[in-house]
Amino acid sequence: MTGAAGFIGSHLAEALQAGGHDVVGLDCFTDFYDRALKEENARDLEVLRLDLADDPLDFSGFDGVFHLAGQGGALSFGSVFPLYLRLNVLASQRVFEAAARDGVRVVFASSSSVYGDAEGYPTAEETVPAPASPYGVSKLACEHVAAAYARSFGLDVLLLRYFSVYGPRQRPDMAFARIARALATGRPFELYGDGGQSRSWTYVSDVVEASIAAMESGRGTYNVGGNDEVSLLEAISLFEDLAQRQLEVRIRAEADGDHRRTRAETSRIRSDLGWEPRTPLADGLQAQWDWTAASVS
Ligand SMILES: NC(=O)c1ccc[n+]([C@@H]2O[C@H](COP(=O)([O-])OP(=O)(O)OC[C@H]3O[C@@H](n4cnc5c(N)ncnc54)[C@H](O)[C@@H]3O)[C@@H](O)[C@H]2O)c1
Numbered sequence: 001m002t003g004a005a006g007f008i009g010s011h012l013a014e015a016l017q018a019g020g021h022d023v024v025g026l027d028c029f030t031d032f033y034d035r036a037l038k039e040e041n042a043r044d045l046e047v048l049r050l051d052l053a054d055d056p057l058d059f060s061g062f063d064g065v066f067h068l069a070g071q072g073g074a075l076s077f078g079s080v081f082p083l084y085l086r087l088n089v090l091a092s093q094r095v096f097e098a099a100a101r102d103g104v105r106v107v108f109a110s111s112s113s114v115y116g117d118a119e120g121y122p123t124a125e126e127t128v129p130a131p132a133s134p135y136g137v138s139k140l141a142c143e144h145v146a147a148a149y150a151r152s153f154g155l156d157v158l159l160l161r162y163f164s165v166y167g168p169r170q171r172p173d174m175a176f177a178r179i180a181r182a183l184a185t186g187r188p189f190e191l192y193g194d195g196g197q198s199r200s201w202t203y204v205s206d207v208v209e210a211s212i213a214a215m216e217s218g219r220g221t222y223n224v225g226g227n228d229e230v231s232l233l234e235a236i237s238l239f240e241d242l243a244q245r246q247l248e249v250r251i252r253a254e255a256d257g258d259h260r261r262t263r264a265e266t267s268r269i270r271s272d273l274g275w276e277p278r279t280p281l282a283d284g285l286q287a288q289w290d291w292t293a294a295s296v297s
Pocket of ligand 1: 110165
């Protein structure tokens with residue numbers, strides 16, 4: 001599991017271990033956000049500290065590789081661009097190269113960001129990608145690199161396009177984490193844009209189930225997205241109900257590369273793998289709120 005100390009990777013590793021699998025994590029603990037949080041995420045896991053973009057990789061003896069390491073976040077124009085190339089494109093190319101050589105199946109964490117402002121909603125996998133951010137471009141590049149290794153070297157690879165994932169331990173830069181933390185600490189929340197941006201929010205345990213099902217019997221590319229599409233303003237109001245407090249919102253200019261909407265079409269993964277999102281937004285938000293409130297107290 002690459003990126004095993006991260007938000008989604010740590011949940012996936014836990015679920016695999018609970019299912020009786022031996023998991024080895026690979027993570028270099030980037031300083032994108034608080035290392036202490038990653039150390040805590042990886043507390044019960046064997047993690048090899050290596051940088052996928054630099055260090056030798058050897059997957060021989062493994063049944064499969066979940067490749068979740070990467071640099072997230074749509075704020076990816078400007079001086080941070082090389083980071084996206086290195087931690088997403090270069091690191092993934094090296095993972096695909098090693099996995100093809102060692103004959104190991106890979107499940108790759110791609111993103112709904114490859115669609116950008118999509119042609120239509122809900123957005124199906126065959127929609128022409130049109131990423132609006134360098135982050136989305138880097139994920140699309142990874143998908144193409146994976147496909148090239150599949151064509152030329154027979155790499156067995158699955159591409160999962162995760163839609164905005166939330167839940168306990170969510171990356172601190174993500175909107176729900178920032179809203180919940182602002183409410184729990186009584187600090188203001190900076191809202192980029194008018195708050196009308198909406199997403200197919202996807203609860204982390206549903207993403208974990210989809211990823212495991214894909215590793216077991218998937219083929220090709222799948223959207224992994226929740227059923228509940230709500231805007232940021234609606235999400236703020238739901239969190240306010242949970243916190244029983246009003247959020248102090250400071251409006252900022254819309255972020256470059258932010259898209260207006262995502263909504264996942266998930267009939268392909270439903271029919272191939274029998275997966276569907278099971279966690280209602282209300283339950284997922286409650287779990288994230290409880291975790292946040294406990295972690296700031
Ligand atoms: N969180 C979401 O909503 C979401 C949505 C779509 C796609 N994704 C993708 O899913 C994956 C996991 O997302 P997350 O939110 O858990 O992110 P995260 O930042 O919490 O975890 C990523 C982990 O990868 C590690 N890492 C990064 N580059 C590395 C490298 N070169 N070598 C070794 N380790 C490295 C980091 O240290 C971190 O622990 C990412 O690839 C992300 O782009 C996430």
